[in-house]
Amino acid sequence: MTRAPGRLFTGAPVAVIDIGSNSVRLVVYEALSRALTPIFNEKALCGLGREVLSTGRLPQDAVDRALAALKRFRALCDAMEVGEVHALATAAARDAENGPAFIAECEAICGRKIELLTGKREAELAAAGVVAGVHAPDGIVGDLGGGSLELVDVKGRAIGTGVTLPLGGLALQDRSSRSPRKAEKIVRETIPEAEVLGALAGRTFYAVGGTWRALARLHMYTKGYPLHVMHGYVIPAREALDFTRIVHRADAEALAHIDVVSDARRPLLAYGALVLENIVRQGRPSEVVISALGVREGLLHSLMPEEERVRDPLLIAAAEMNVLRSRSPRHGEELVAWTDGFFASAPVLEEAEDEKRLRRAACLLADVSWRAHPDYRGEQSLNMIAHAAFAGIDHPGRAYVALSVYFRHMGLNTDESDTRILELLTTGMLDRARILGAVMRVAYVLSAAMPGILPQMPLQVRGDQLVLSVPRKVVSLVNDRVYNRLRQLARLIGREPLLEQGD
Template structure:
């Protein structure tokens, strides 16, 4: 493949073909690593599972659509020079009488073996998807497909035993003869069988699957939410109950903002809402968190060596963007170490573990907007970071990192009235973003984004002073602009600025 400067050299791309009960999808990733980056994503809504429960067979028209989609996907993989193609199939192909013949033809088209997932395996991979995409998860994962619902407990990197229930949207539509009233009874009778929900009280329910993402998108637009990123979107449990009740009882087409949902997805919204309402009612979680990562990402995560699984996907993705977009990637790494020393020296800046990893991510991303016009670097950086395909970060964390880099460019006296992302952070997070932005402003005016300077100019709090140590060889770098920025940072943390000269090589 011809080298593309905007891509990382990670070997050949890797692809996953997911033959689901509702959709057949191809996702091609830049490479197999801890921070997966999709370079192509396409789905075909085939509806393979829409009649399996009533007829026992995959509908022929759905089979034909699936074959056509797979032929295109195979050709796309060839064109993109994909190295490995992983293929999997779920409930519809698993349960249908003609499933084996269908899978055999799919394998012939794709030119690779297709793993027909058991319910237990599907639940496991969905849970791995949450481990891959959520920092320190603690709750129950629910993967709602067209044919089934998988539920499994997850805590940090530990995954429990999963259960499968026949409550997928297409399956419910089929069993209830398209009656939401009948579907409601089916769900209420079936959900109590999921004993795993007994451990959900007060924890998080992680919602995986296209129907639940569509439901969350509708909720997001109804609220006028300021950040249109689905991964990590949080719906408090009480709101989830109220909203799902409205969706499954109302005429879908009459719902406000229904136009943000595709026509093909709308008929399944009521069934997805029914299932989610009953899970929240029985399990009593504190919140519902939407995940854009699921079985496909869980499969690739499971293929990584143990050491790579332990990596932090946010910091890895930030480091990759630093390499791709910064003037000097090494400077970004030095900025992490430089701020490590500064924050550790100041009791007023004491950090929790989550605050520390967010600060480090912000340092790696601090220069990604340098190619923009100077008047728009803050805005461009904020939008790029807030909407990036990052995993391992929630929405307040996105806002904090983006605002820190925004303040680094625009200064601390900028008009923030149009920056709606401020709604996502607490006052304390906003204060820390300003301090980090001010720290970066000192760093960049000192170093011009070039490596080798910050390690020679440590910034530390000593008593009531904020001291910048400057080797005599670099004294010419200190001017009024540097001193003004140092003074501004000192004022933010309640200290007096001080410049200290020293001889390099002398004892500290």
Template sequence: MLITHEVACGRLSLGPPVAVIDIGSNSVRLVVYEAISRSPTPMFNEKALCGLGRNVATTGRLDFDAVEKALAALKRFRALCDVLRVEQVHVLATAAARDAANGQEFIERAREICRTDIELLSGKREAKLAALGVIAGTYRPSGVVGDLGGGSLEFADIHGHKVGTGVTLPLGGLALQDVSAKSLKKAERIVRDALAGITQLEALPGRTFYAVGGTWRSLAKLHMSQRGYPLHVMHGYTLPVREALEFCRLVQRVDASTLSKIEVVSDARRALLAYGALVLEHIIRVGKPAEVTVSALGVREGLLFSLLPEAEQHRDPLLVAAGDLNALRSRSPRHGYELAEWSDRFMASTGIDESAEETRLRRAACLLADIGWRAHPDYRGEQSLNIIAHAAFVGLDHTARAFMALAVYFRHAGLSEDALSPALRELASPGMLDHARILGATMRVGYLVSAAMPGILPRAPLEVVQGKLVLRLEGDLADLAGERLMGRLRTLAKLIGREPVIAAG
């Protein structure tokens, strides 16, 4: 077989891959990202649950077996970085190595293995990086970030790109299990006392609590599975506070092994679920947030975000990610941007009320409209829907995912909902579903005009003029007019209550 490309065509030319190794109190994880960018994509992700923080709170030392297990994991991770030709390896160590008397000795051994410096994070530094991770993955966030690890819990207030002063508390799952001698009643008293008077929680009422960390992600995954939730995407999963409180109490009350769908949580995580639920319950009671939202991005992504130029940090992560996928999968990446601008002009002429957020999502959907073109025609809609609904996008919630997925589905499959998953459809409000249908119908007109090629749509404006929906095909574009195109224009015109006209020649 002739190999014609040294570099995979399915990767972006954004620079060399970069790795972050996170030496946490419970897990040691390697994530290799395609490059440092506003929307970094993981190329490789592996963790080892080493339990470095187990018994540190009572003995003051890292356990010998846990240390050996962690060092063995680091040897493999360093070798993987070499295999992946990683040029930058960032290694972070958190609470366990920070708090243990033999932590520095462990860091020295780890440094030799990793062949690079290791940043031993202070509590405040860890809180800031976790906050930056949430900012990196959330569009215009406002609330309080809580990062629950094995050894500690960090809080930081965020508003837009501003991060308040961070604080760290010894309330990690392993630490609580240790100091409470595995007594939830004793752990509850410790948590209640520790959370009293925390400034960050005083600023939380009515805002969003962003939950970061493996134990809370496991809780959310369990909750998601028990609900039969249609999207298996952790980032952006949101729980109303009443529902979150009820679920936290349930997890504390019963043996984890008896919980429905508990198989979705790894055995090593199950013992810490009750402690994570206990901490989250008291945060909700003290802070009174409006909702709890899970962030899959934390310290590692916060570090990468901090390395970006300020102008790059302020780019919209969703539009960046959609543009990247457009570049990788569309017949013409430029056409996606032209489609977005073409639909801008159309929507402005209709008088349809479109919020700034809906405009943003429409533009992102236009960039994704052609990513399924290589699939069989009968499955382009279904494949596009699945890619968009489950892609590693950030900067959007699950309702927004559903809107974009449905719009591109309608663009390929027509406007019928008969073959759609009812559960996915229900994630979008009736208004967003109607908006998705209009956008899908608009795309169907646009692609019959342009055949997905650039330079055509800017010359074929679609506008509402004097109460009529007019598509102009002038000069050499006049012969593009036909009954099939008129049929699609008629469908769109019906959705917006206008009379269709093709002005050709």
């Protein structure tokens, strides 16, 4: 394969083939990394699980579609020179009478062993996906597939024992003979069996799976939400109850913005809404958070060495983008250290640990749009960062990092920015973003984005002064423009600017 300048080559691409009860999917990642970056993602909605509970068998037409998809996936993996292909199958293949024969055909096509996940194993991998993609998770993970619902407790990096319930969308559709009333009775009788939900009160419910993502997308567009990124999308529990009740009792085609959900997903929306409503009602979480990372990412996460799993995926992804798009990646790293010193010197700007990691990510991303026209560097940075495929960051964090870099390019006013994204920030976060933008404005006019300069010129708060120390040998780098930006920053933090010349 010819190496592309826009790709990192830290190892061969790695792929996961996921043979689910509703969809069969191939995802190819750039490499096995803590910051997994998909370079190809395709699914075929085959409906393998649609009749398993009533007939005990995988439908032949669904089997044929799945096998055809797998032949294409095998050819794509060969063309993309994938190093490792991991294949797994879930509830439908696990429960069907003809499941073993189907798996054998799949293995012959894929040329490798397919792991047939138990319900417990599927729950644990879904939780590992949330651990991989959410910063410091604390709650219950629910993975809703076509055939089953897996539930498991997660706190930090600790994963509990998973349970599985036959409440997948296709399974419910089959068991209820497409009767909403029967489906509601089944769900209400089954959900209380999940003792793990007793530990959900006041915590977060992490929703994994295509049907719940489709439901959240519908909610997002109904609300006119300003950021169309699914991972990390939050629905308060009370609102989740109201919205799911509307969806499962209404004709999906009549819902506003239903066009944002694919035709193939719409029939299962009501069943997914019914399950989520009853989970929220019984478990009483504080909020529902959508995780775009699940079983596939959890599988790869589990294959990494321990020292890789404990790393911060946001900072790794920001560092990778810094390498790929900045004028000087080393300057970005120096900017992190330079701002470390500045914020540590100012007690009034004391940072929590999460604020510190967001600030460091912003420093690494501060120069990624330098090739754009100067008038649009801020706008391009804001869009690129806010919509990037980052893990380990919530939506307010995205807005904070994106606006910090926007301010670095465009000045500290919000008049010309995408003001809708401001809705995601508290007043305090917006103030910190403006201060960080001002700090970066000093750094870039001083250094021209070149390495080796910032380490010589520490920026510190001393009492009521903001001091930029300038060694004699580089004093020619300082002019009125540098001083004006220093004065602008000083005004923001209530200090007097001082240029201090040293030896």
